[in-house]
Amino acid sequence: MRSCDRPRTDEADRLKVLSAGADDSICKPFGLAELAISIEVVLRPMKAVTSSRIVFDRFAIDSTRREATLNDRIIKLTAWEFNML
Known part of the structure; x- marks a missing residue:
């Protein structure tokens, strides 16, 4: 988990890390793309469970x-x- 007190990297770097599967918190301000990928990361494990x-x-x-x-x-x-x- 990334600390919100650290200096932030640019959004492109954060998007790469989230897309690779990192669990991460979002620090304000955040972009919509970062929010969308963070939600996808949280929901990712649920996709496998819902298959019948x-x-x-x-x-x-x-x-x-x-x-x-x-x-x-x-x-x-x-x-x-x-x-x-």
Whole structure:
């Protein structure tokens, strides 16, 4: 995390660091591009979590459809089996 008390680098340098994946606080004044990228960095981990389909090689689990497939063929599972999976 960058300290707001330090001398600031120019915005282009801060944008590069944020785009590369740094978690960072924003010091005032800040540009809109810096704010947008900071929000994207915070939301980045959430994108992976929202997917309803998980794929392991040729095996896939779709939590929305509540089905599992192997080699694109549906595996018949009871509700209990799917919940355990």
